[in-house]
Amino acid sequence: MSERPLVLLLSGVNLNLLGERDPAVYGTATLADHVATATAAAHAHGLALEHLQTNHEGVLVDAIQGARGRCAAIVINPGAFTHYAWSLHDALDAFAGPIIELHLSDPKAREPWRHLSVVEPVATETIAGKGGDGYRLAIEAVAARLGA
Ligand code: DQA
Numbered sequence: 001m002s003e004r005p006l007v008l009l010l011s012g013v014n015l016n017l018l019g020e021r022d023p024a025v026y027g028t029a030t031l032a033d034h035v036a037t038a039t040a041a042a043h044a045h046g047l048a049l050e051h052l053q054t055n056h057e058g059v060l061v062d063a064i065q066g067a068r069g070r071c072a073a074i075v076i077n078p079g080a081f082t083h084y085a086w087s088l089h090d091a092l093d094a095f096a097g098p099i100i101e102l103h104l105s106d107p108k109a110r111e112p113w114r115h116l117s118v119v120e121p122v123a124t125e126t127i128a129g130k131g132g133d134g135y136r137l138a139i140e141a142v143a144a145r146l147g148a
Helices: 031-044 059-066 087-093 134-147
Strands: 006-013 047-053 071-077 099-103 126-130
Touching: 006 031, 006 059, 031 047, 031 134, 047 059, 059 071, 059 087, 071 087, 071 134, 099 134, 126 134
Parallel strands: 006 047, 006 071, 071 099, 099 126
Antiparallel strands: none
């Protein structure tokens, strides 16, 4: 049996607090709930999923670099790193597969400082403002791009 293509799901700064943090904006589901949603969607499409959450920009850069040649696609919700961490832009730019930028909320409908995404120019697709359902939609977008 050939190995299932691997999707790397990356969660950035403060996303470990989902469920407790600003539920009016982010909902009451925890990050573990969202990872379970994404994992189920991945398996339904014959994909494997690996998840990493970190509050450290450099750890995300290492994970993105480590995905080169190993992972078929990246789904990334960078949290607030979205708005200023150009190192993520450059690391993602060096990744060959589909990249889905994912947000629970719609940052462009919020405070002006959230309107810039440094990830958007290198993302294949952005999914924002769909709440927890975005995790399923992001995996489906990956599956469509990979023909899985
Ligand atoms: C977020 C949006 C960002 O602006 C914010 O800093 C987050 C979460 C989202 O999923 O809606 O931490 O990425």
